[in-house]
Amino acid sequence: MTVWRAAAFVACLGSVWPAGAQTLPSEPIALAGGRVTIGGDVSATYGSPDPGYFDYTDYSHSALRLLRIDVSAALNAGEHVTLLGEVRTENLGKFRPYAAYVRIRPWTKRNIDVNVGRVPPTFGAFARRTYANDNPLIGYPLAYQYLTTLRPDAVPGDAAELLQKRGTGWLVRYRYGNPALDGGVPLVSAFRWDTGVQVHAGTEAVRATAAVTAGTVANPLFRDDNSGRQIAARLELRPVAGLIVGGSGARGPFVGETAARGAVGDGHDREFTQTAWGGDVEYSRGYYLLRYEGIVSDWRMPIVRPPELTLPLRAVSTSVEGRYKILPGLYAAARVDHLAFSHITGTDAQGTLPWDAPVTRIEIGGGISVQRNLVLKLSVQRNTRNGGRLEPRETLGAAQLLFWF
Amino acid sequence: MLVLLSVSFVFAPQALTQAPPRHGIGAIRGRVELRRVATAAERRPGVAELGSPRGRDLPDLRRSVVYLESAPRGAFEPNEGGRAVMDQRNETFAPHVLAISIGTTVDFPNSDMFYHNVFSLSKTQRFDLGRYAAGHSRSVRFDRPGIVRVFCEIHSHMNAFILVFSHPFFALTDAEGRYRIENVPAGTYNVVAWNEGTWSDPKSVGVTGGGIAEQDFSLR
Numbered sequence: 001m002t003v004w005r006a007a008a009f010v011a012c013l014g015s016v017w018p019a020g021a022q023t024l025p026s027e028p029i030a031l032a033g034g035r036v037t038i039g040g041d042v043s044a045t046y047g048s049p050d051p052g053y054f055d056y057t058d059y060s061h062s063a064l065r066l067l068r069i070d071v072s073a074a075l076n077a078g079e080h081v082t083l084l085g086e087v088r089t090e091n092l093g094k095f096r097p098y099a100a101y102v103r104i105r106p107w108t109k110r111n112i113d114v115n116v117g118r119v120p121p122t123f124g125a126f127a128r129r130t131y132a133n134d135n136p137l138i139g140y141p142l143a144y145q146y147l148t149t150l151r152p153d154a155v156p157g158d159a160a161e162l163l164q165k166r167g168t169g170w171l172v173r174y175r176y177g178n179p180a181l182d183g184g185v186p187l188v189s190a191f192r193w194d195t196g197v198q199v200h201a202g203t204e205a206v207r208a209t210a211a212v213t214a215g216t217v218a219n220p221l222f223r224d225d226n227s228g229r230q231i232a233a234r235l236e237l238r239p240v241a242g243l244i245v246g247g248s249g250a251r252g253p254f255v256g257e258t259a260a261r262g263a264v265g266d267g268h269d270r271e272f273t274q275t276a277w278g279g280d281v282e283y284s285r286g287y288y289l290l291r292y293e294g295i296v297s298d299w300r301m302p303i304v305r306p307p308e309l310t311l312p313l314r315a316v317s318t319s320v321e322g323r324y325k326i327l328p329g330l331y332a333a334a335r336v337d338h339l340a341f342s343h344i345t346g347t348d349a350q351g352t353l354p355w356d357a358p359v360t361r362i363e364i365g366g367g368i369s370v371q372r373n374l375v376l377k378l379s380v381q382r383n384t385r386n387g388g389r390l391e392p393r394e395t396l397g398a399a400q401l402l403f404w405f
Numbered sequence: 406m407l408v409l410l411s412v413s414f415v416f417a418p419q420a421l422t423q424a425p426p427r428h429g430i431g432a433i434r435g436r437v438e439l440r441r442v443a444t445a446a447e448r449r450p451g452v453a454e455l456g457s458p459r460g461r462d463l464p465d466l467r468r469s470v471v472y473l474e475s476a477p478r479g480a481f482e483p484n485e486g487g488r489a490v491m492d493q494r495n496e497t498f499a500p501h502v503l504a505i506s507i508g509t510t511v512d513f514p515n516s517d518m519f520y521h522n523v524f525s526l527s528k529t530q531r532f533d534l535g536r537y538a539a540g541h542s543r544s545v546r547f548d549r550p551g552i553v554r555v556f557c558e559i560h561s562h563m564n565a566f567i568l569v570f571s572h573p574f575f576a577l578t579d580a581e582g583r584y585r586i587e588n589v590p591a592g593t594y595n596v597v598a599w600n601e602g603t604w605s606d607p608k609s610v611g612v613t614g615g616g617i618a619e620q621d622f623s624l625r
Binding site: 027028030038039072082085086103105111113120127129201202240242263284285286325328367371 | 450
C-alpha cells in the first residue's frame with residue numbers, strides 16, 4: 001500500500017511538470033498562472049541504531065532513520081488572502097496535515113498579517129526551519145526533539161514516581177490519566193504545529209508576532225484537550241544585515257482535562273501550565289553562520305501526595321550552532337546542545353536529583369551539494385545522559401540525502 | 406546529454422574553425438521571436454513564514470542571446486579584462502542574462518537592505534561569494550567559455566544566466582527581440598539563438614565585407 005502511495009506521489013509530480021523537462025524539478029511547480037505554487041522537501045536519513053533513544057521523535061520514529069516527504073502549497077486567492085498548507089509523511093506512512101491555514105492581509109500596503117488555522121510556531125527560532133534544507137546537520141536541537149518524561153495526558157502521583165522514570169521519555173507511563181505507554185514531550189515540539197489565530201506585523205528591522213492557540217509549545221494540538229488557551233509572542237530585531245535577535249514567550253495549560261481530573265479532581269486543569277521563555281541570536285557574514293538559542297520551560301503539574309513535586313519543573317536548554325562554507329557546494333557544521341532539569345526530592349533512597357536525566361549532544365558534520373537542490377549530509381553525534389536506566393553514552397553516525405524544489 | 410553536448414560544442418574553443426575569413430567585415434542582424442516566454446521562478450510556498458513575503462521585481466526573461474557557433478581564426482585573442490555588472494535588487498538579478506567574453510570580471514553588488522549570497526555550481530565556473538550587505542559588491546572573473554547559472558542561496562527564486570564566449574561575436578536582444586552582431590569578418594557562419602536554456606537550430610549565414618546579413622529566429 002505504501003509503495004502505491006509513493007508511486008502515486010511521483011506520478012502526481014510528473015503529471016504537472018512540463019513534458020519536456022528531463023530532470024527532477026528544481027523550482028516550485030506553478031499552476032494557474034502562478035496563483036498556486038507547490039514545493040517539496042524530501043529527505044532520506046540512515047544512521048546508527050540508537051538503543052539509548054536519544055534521537056527518537058516519538059515512540060516509533062528516530063530522526064536518524066527517517067524518510068520524510070513534505071509537500072507544501074500556497075494558493076493566492078487575491079491580494080488579501082492566501083491559503084497555505086503542508087502535508088507530510090514519515091517512512092511512507094499516511095500523509096498527515098502539518099499546516100493548513102489562511103493568511104489574511106487586511107491592508108495590502110501594511111505589513112500586517114493574520115493567520116488562522118494550523119499556523120507556524122510563534123515561539124523560538126528553530127521550529128520554523130525544521131526542514132532538512134534549513135538544518136545544516138542531521139540531528140535536531142535537543143530542546144525541539146529530545147523527549148522528556150512529561151506527558152500532557154498522564155501525570156505522576158509524586159516526585160518518587162517521576163524520578164523513577166528519568167531518561168525514559170521515549171516510552172513512559174504514569175499512575176494518573178491515560179494508562180497506556182507513550183512518549184513524553186520535548187520542550188518545544190518541532191513535529192506538530194498548533195491551531196489558532198496568529199497576528200504578525202513588522203518592518204525590515206522589527207517584527208512582532210502574537211498567537212492564541214489550542215495547545216502549548218511542547219504539545220501543539222488540533223483540538224484543545226483542556227479549558228484554556230495558550231498565548232505566545234515573539235519579538236525579533238534585525239538591527240543590521242545578518243544579525244537577528246529574537247525573544248519569545250508562551251504560556252498555556254499543559255495537562256489535559258482527563259489527566260488533571262484523575263489526579264486532583266474537576267476544575268483545576270487551567271492551573272497546570274507550561275510557561276516557556278526563549279532567546280535566540282543569529283549572525284552571519286561571508287561564509288560563516290552562527291546561531292545561539294536558549295529556552296527555559298516551566299511546567300506546573302498536579303501535586304497529589306508526598307513526596308511532593310517541587311514546582312515548577314524546569315528544563316533549560318542551550319544550543320550553539322555554526323556553519324562554515326569551505327568551497328562552493330561544500331560546508332562544515334557543528335552544534336553543541338545541553339538540556340538541564342531542576343531538582344526534586346524523592347524517597348530517601350532516591351534523594352534529590354534532576355527530575356529528568358540531563359543530556360548533552362555534540363554533533364559535527366557537513367554537506368556537499370550534488371546539485372543546487374540535492375545535498376548529501378554526513379554527521380556524527382556524541383550523546384551523553386547523566387542518569388536513567390538506558391544507555392548513558394552513544395556515538396551515532398548518519399547520512400542524509402535531501403532534495404527540495 | 407543532448408543538451409550538454411550542444412553546450413560544449415557551442416562554446417568550446419576547439420570548434421573555432423569554419424570558414425576562413427575573407428577581406429572586410431560586416432554585421433548580422435535580425436529578430437528572435439519567442440513563441441513561449443518562460444515564466445519567472447516562483448517563490449517556494451513559504452508555509453513556515455510568519456508573514457507575507459516582501460514584494461520583488463520579476464526578471465525580464467524575453468532577452469535572448471544570438472551568437473556565432475564558430476568563429477574565424479584570430480577571433481580568440483585574450484580579452485584584456487572587461488567588466489560587467491549583475492545587480493541584486495528587489496530579490497532579482499538584474500540583468501537576468503549577461504553575455505560576456507572570457508576574461509571579463511562581473512561585479513555582483515547588493516542593492517537590497519538584506520543579505521544575498523550569490524553562488525554557482527556550474528561546471529564552467531563554481532563560485533560562492535558568501536553573504537554581504539547592501540552597498541557591498543564582490544566580483545568573479547570568468548576565464549572559461551560556457552553557461553553559468555547563478556543563484557542566491559538565501560532566496561531560492563533568484564536565478565540568472567551568464568553566457569561566457571571565447572569570441573566577441575554575440576549579442577543580446579533588446580526588448581523587441583532585435584539583435585545586431587557587429588564587426589563580423591566576411592565569411593559563412595552558423596548562428597544560434599538562445600533563450601532560457603532553449604537553443605535554436607544553427608542557421609547558416611553569409612557575411613560580406615561592408616554588408617549586413619539578416620537572420621531571424623523563432624524559439625519555442
